Amino acid sequence: MSEKMWDVTIKHAKTCVMGNKYYVFQGTNYRVFLNPICQLVKAEINGTTYPIQTLSSINRIWSDKLM
DSSP states (O other): OOHHHHHHHHHHHHHSOOTTOOEEEEOSSEEEEEOTTOOEEEEEETTEEEEGGGSOHHHHHHHHHHO
16 A cells, blocks of 8 residues: 555544543553554553553653554
């Protein structure tokens, strides 16, 4: 699929009702929670929960690399 088509698809997905289902990716000291279109919602690192709004850009890059 072309990059433009991906952009259109993601834009459309963001307009849909996603419900409250999350997907969890878990490692030894962390868990990341993703919404139905695989966007990071929150992270638990070493037992501390970080909503996406509180993660710094460095932590977001680290989280993206985990996925």
